[in-house]
Amino acid sequence: MNRIFIAIIIGSLSFVSLADEVTVYRWVDDNGVVHYGQHEPLTEDFSQIVVETTYSPVQAPLKNGTVPNKADEENTLANQLVKNSNIKCKNARANLKTLNEFDKVEVNDKDGKARLLTNSERLQRLRLSEKEIELYCTQTN
Template identity: 30%
Template sequence: MFRHLILLVLFGLMLPSLVAAASVYRWTDENGVVHYGDREPSGRSAEKVSVKSGTSRSSEERASPQAQVEAMEKNEAERTRRENESAVEEARRKQREANCQAAEANLQIIRSNARIRVEENGEQRYLTPEEIEEQKEKYKQVAEENCGPAASED
């Protein structure tokens, strides 16, 4: 208890000197030059300036203007890269959706028709059952690649 009382008294005695040490004064000399100091000048009127202390500046605030500009350019380049990447991903997503719809539509046609007619070299012919099965497998593969959740993980 006695120690706490001594510490409290010492702190109370040191407090005015800490406050005085943190004071900053501003004055203008006879040549119009502005000065700052931690003591009030004798024979002159001075304005007490409020100074914030105890906070450290971030590394970005301490950086030179050139470094700040470079950091801003780097941030802008990164933002542009992310936007471009998003646009590419959007285009890929739309292409997958179109591929999926086309594959599903073709599978529906193959499943609903026993005979499928195609035109080759200006002549029409029917696909053989083997050719129909090949086409069905091809469209199933396209649908699996583009319609399922794995398609979004490209």
């Protein structure tokens, strides 16, 4: 029974871990109960089990039953990056417009209280918005 339990623990840890090795600790508490864990126990009487693993992530099929290939994943990631960049570009342009059009700009503090930006804060945010536009906005945005 204990060997089956150890095999299950070690097997499940090998699927979770990204490392080449997994260390499992085994110890018995004062009540005689056997425990297993990945963290070294506080007691001095424990045994250490090192298991070599090879991690290979398994891609779950999509709803349509297909499994995406590496090129699909890269295209999806690229699309997400472009989408995030476009959103940041729009936000930076809106911030710049607001900061340029209004002398008094109200913001919320960390506490959620509204306050007006000082002139130096307004200038800092203007420069930041300009830099964000340079970074996130392309010719097509």
